[in-house]
């Protein structure tokens with residue numbers, strides 16, 4: 001039977017959904033059944049053989065619903081391959097310093113759900129479109145001097161998805177589709 005993979009996302013204004021969809025499209029090329037779902041949806045988590053979980057970053061943190069998803073499903077998730085990814089603006093410049101900063105965003109996640117050990121963490125630049133933001137977020141991004149625009153690097157996102165694909169399927173010896 002074909003393996004079934006869940007790509008779950010937490011978003012505020014949508015850019016993380018498109019990253020989740022791009023990851024799912026690559027996983028599908030490997031012959032797996034893939035579902036893309038919001039962390040808000042009610043899911044029968046035990047239907048999945050692997051999970052990719054991604055969240056936007058707001059003020060240095062994964063969105064609370066992503067962490068809640070992990071907490072809720074922790075007992076099952078610790079038994080299957082799980083990968084994390086994040087959409088943020090710090091990764092508009094992929095430097096060692098910025099990667100370290102963004103990896104620290106995961107500290108509270110790892111502390112809250114230490115038993116779920118991700119096989120990989122994808123660190124991706126996201127998008128800031130001021131037209132989609134309310135007044136408070138607009139003020140906040142001005143305060144943190146965030147660059148405005150779409151910085152999602154689709155080649156990098158797809159490349160990461162193809163690296164994690166065999167691991168998610170529990171077939172680490174499969175290097176190529």
Ligand SMILES: Cc1cc2nc3c(=O)[nH]c(=O)nc-3n(C[C@H](O)[C@H](O)[C@H](O)COP(=O)(O)O)c2cc1C
Pocket residue numbers: 010011012013014015016017056057058059060061087088089090091125126127128133136137138140141146
């Ligand atoms: C109010 C606000 C706060 C943000 N805080 C951070 C941050 O602390 N660090 C960071 O790297 N990116 C930060 N970002 C950038 C978002 O993580 C990025 O725009 C992401 O792509 C948004 O995802 P979404 O469109 O799925 O909501 C922030 C964006 C907004 C609007």
